[in-house]
Amino acid sequence: MTIASHVPRLTVYGCRAGMPEPGWPSSGYLVHLRGGAVLLDCGPGVAAKAATAAELSAVFVSHMHVDHCLDLLTLGKALAYQARDRRRVTAYVPPGAAATLRQLNELFPLSPHGPGPHRTDRVFSDVFDTVEYAPGEPIEVAGATVQPVLMRHRLPCCGFRVSSNGQTLAYSADTAMTPSFEHLAGDADLLLAEATLTEPDSTEHGHLSASEAGQIAARYGVRGLVLTHWAHTDHAWLAAQGERAAQGERAAQHFSGRIDLAVPDHTFHL
Numbered sequence: 004m005t006i007a008s009h010v011p012r013l014t015v016y017g018c019r020a021g022m023p024e025p026g027w028p029s030s031g032y033l034v035h036l037r038g039g040a041v042l043l044d045c046g047p048g049v050a051a052k053a054a055t056a057a058e059l060s061a062v063f064v065s066h067m068h069v070d071h072c073l074d075l076l077t078l079g080k081a082l083a084y085q086a087r088d089r090r091r092v093t094a095y096v097p098p099g100a101a102a103t104l105r106q107l108n109e110l111f112p113l114s115p116h117g118p119g120p121h122r123t124d125r126v127f128s129d130v131f132d133t134v135e136y137a138p139g140e141p142i143e144v145a146g147a148t149v150q151p152v153l154m155r156h157r158l159p160c161c162g163f164r165v166s167s168n169g170q171t172l173a174y175s176a177d178t179a180m181t182p183s184f185e186h187l188a189g190d191a192d193l194l195l196a197e198a199t200l201t202e203p204d205s206t207e208h209g210h211l212s213a214s215e216a217g218q219i220a221a222r223y224g225v226r227g228l229v230l231t232h233w234a235h236t237d238h239a240w241l242a243a244q245g246e247r248a249a250q251g252e253r254a255a256q257h258f259s260g261r262i263d264l265a266v267p268d269h270t271f272h273l
């Protein structure tokens with residue numbers, strides 16, 4: 004068995020907070036599993052990569068901020084042009100989001116007369132099986148169990164605990180510190196945690212600092228930590244690379260296990 008065939012494993016498609024930068028899509032993480040693969044979040048720039056993932060079984064959307072969900076329509080339209088016998092993909096979306104996504108699809112029809120029978124006009128029924136997940140209720144997919152866990156964010160947001168082959172990956176999505184991490188990340192082999200901030204969040208928006216991500220990793224006994232959801236506003240990307248390294252050092256002050264920094268197209272093993 005080659006290293007590349009070990010499952011589960013994680014490939015970063017995009018790891019930007021907010022809108023993409025050249026070469027840096029917004030949030031999107033492919034988890035390779037025994038029976039396929041699942042995509043966690045589908046932010047701007049992620050569809051181009053996800054559409055070529057032949058083994059894609061399902062997409063899970065953590066919350067309806069555009070940096071986590073906007074490319075779901077683009078991905079659906081891309082898949083609509085692929086062979087009809089292609090494996091169907093289930094879109095697991097937050098409670099109440101299915102109607103929003105169908106309305107989004109209807110706003111961008113193929114013809115000037117409005118939505119018609121073409122599959123690109125009916126992405127959320129003809130391309131995706133669209134299912135609203137319930138926080139706390141596990142879902143069996145691609146030989147794995149995916150548990151949505153309600154986190155603490157400006158919009159209702161679920162992280163995902165993905166268990167397969169006796170191993171567990173926990174993805175924080177967007178969140179502030181919350182006791183939910185016990186359910187999400189307890190004893191996980193790998194915690195993919197947002198580290199949006201350099202200082203703890205003083206607002207109600209709900210994000211983590213890198214120090215808090217390190218504290219969570221230590222408190223809940225995870226084996227490895229991948230920091231992600233990079234935010235920067237007006238400084239050059241080169242400076243941001245330095246900033247990313249500094250985020251790793253902040254987490255390392257609290258967590259002595261392996262710490263990696265998310266980079267597009269990098270694959271991490273559990």
Ligand SMILES: [Zn+2]
Nearest residue numbers: 020021070177
């Ligand atoms: Zn975000």
Ligand SMILES: [Zn+2]
Nearest residue numbers: 066068156177
């Ligand atoms: Zn958000």
